[in-house]
Ligand SMILES: *[C@@H]1O[C@H](CO)[C@@H](O)[C@H](O)[C@H]1NC(C)=O
Ligand SMILES: *[C@@H]1O[C@H](CO)[C@@H](O)[C@H](O)[C@H]1NC(C)=O
Ligand SMILES: *[C@@H]1O[C@H](CO)[C@@H](O)[C@H](O)[C@H]1NC(C)=O
Ligand SMILES: *[C@@H]1O[C@H](CO)[C@@H](O)[C@H](O)[C@H]1NC(C)=O
Ligand SMILES: *[C@@H]1O[C@H](CO)[C@@H](O)[C@H](O)[C@H]1NC(C)=O
């Protein structure tokens with residue numbers, strides 16, 4: 001009986017395995033002349049990562065990206081053409097005879113991923129680490145790899161820092177909104193500061209937040225990282241030699257490990273937990289006990305003011321700016337610097353553009369169906 005059950009288990013294991021590889025195995029290698037189109041994907045050897053074309057939300061814009069195969073497809077860890085979307089889904093990814101990785105599409109300019117690093121023996125594979133690598137098959141030499149061109153996410157094994165020889169700077173840049181991959185306002189880099197290297201977030205190039213120094217596998221201002229209650233335990237290593245200075249991390253297990261710099265300027269892990277917690281949604285300039293950078297306060301603002309997200313509506317007419325280059329933190333900065341501003345939110349469905357309420361306006365809370373609004377609140381009772 002036991003043997004029979006063992007046999008059946010073996011059969012079902014084989015069937016599940018076969019089914020799994022049938023589902024997961026798209027193409028595993030791209031060679032010169034091969035084409036990857038919108039209806040097929042490149043899959044890593046053990047199926048952990050997938051590379052393919054995607055349209056975020058209902059957008060007509062097409063992007064080439066990498067995601068964890070078995071997770072919510074909105075979790076893109078890399079985007080090849082974030083600032084040059086494709087508007088026609090006749091698009092394909094190919095390797096030409098000189099070893100150039102090119103995205104071509106009718107009506108759009110071709111996009112070359114590796115400008116001068118091709119050879120005639122180039123093959124492209126997606127590794128189980130999430131690294132999309134172009135290799136010279138004869139010389140066994142890496143010609144180009146996606147890990148050198150980070151988007152908004154750091155995966156185990158990726159580097160954040162600088163290569164002093166090549167001048168390469170591995171930096172994360174946030175998306176413009178939760179649904180628009182275009183380069184957003186925030187960058188995360190590993191920068192030399194007075195005493196040592198730190199993680200640094202800049203907003204439009206201006207210092208915004210610093211992590212504090214790395215000690216005992218923790219950063220002073222990243223309270224969510226490596227606590228006894230953490231879902232993931234990271235092993236952080238800081239490498240500094242003549243050639244390179246960088247931070248990298250590893251983690252054991254096979255879950256969705258990544259750090260992502262969000263469009264509102266936070267660092268989140270794979271379960272969307274904020275690692276640099278303690279920030280009151282934004283860095284206002286009056287606090288430094290959470291890593292935020294001190295800055296000059298607008299004259300009419302005080303240390304008692306901050307924004308909270310509430311569902312509801314204002315009685316009064318807002319000012320709208322539908323400019324789709326504006327990210328939520330741009331709306332925050334407009335409101336914070338406008339003495340009369342009492343609230344703001346995005347105006348476009350894709351999380352861009354600004355709607356701003358100014359003047360004495362009543363806010364009516366409505367948890368059931370209201371709009372999500374960033375409402376100015378004051379902790380100072382005398383100011384109300
Ligand atoms: C994509 O390529 C496959 C062959 O690899 C082909 O069967 C399929 O029709 C193509 N899809 C489109 C939309 O061109
Ligand atoms: C683009 O692709 C989608 C999904 O494959 C399809 O529904 C749509 O008709 C295509 N659009 C064009 C213009 O080919
Ligand atoms: C998209 O591609 C098709 C066929 O490849 C072409 O007929 C059409 O004009 C293209 N559309 C745009 C908007 O470029
Ligand atoms: C790396 O790039 C970021 C963002 O452009 C920049 O702020 C930072 O100073 C650079 N770091 C180094 C060490 O060059
Ligand atoms: C992470 O390490 C802490 C102790 O340092 C331990 O209590 C916790 O259970 C670990 N968590 C995981 C997910 O391994």
Ligand SMILES: *[C@@H]1O[C@H](CO)[C@@H](O)[C@H](O)[C@H]1NC(C)=O
Nearest residue numbers: 285286287288289294295303
């Ligand atoms: C930042 O500003 C706050 C409030 O004005 C002050 O208490 C704190 O000491 C300042 N921190 C630094 C590093 O200057």
Ligand SMILES: *[C@@H]1O[C@H](CO)[C@@H](O)[C@H](O)[C@H]1NC(C)=O
Nearest residue numbers: 321322323324325326327330
């Ligand atoms: C839209 O906003 C961007 C960023 O603030 C700005 O550079 C651009 O000039 C604006 N475009 C228009 C049409 O106002």
Ligand SMILES: *[C@@H]1O[C@H](CO)[C@@H](O)[C@H](O)[C@H]1NC(C)=O
Nearest residue numbers: 059061180324348349350352
């Ligand atoms: C976002 O939405 C606005 C308004 O609908 C639109 O003009 C803009 O093209 C969209 N941006 C992207 C990247 O889809």
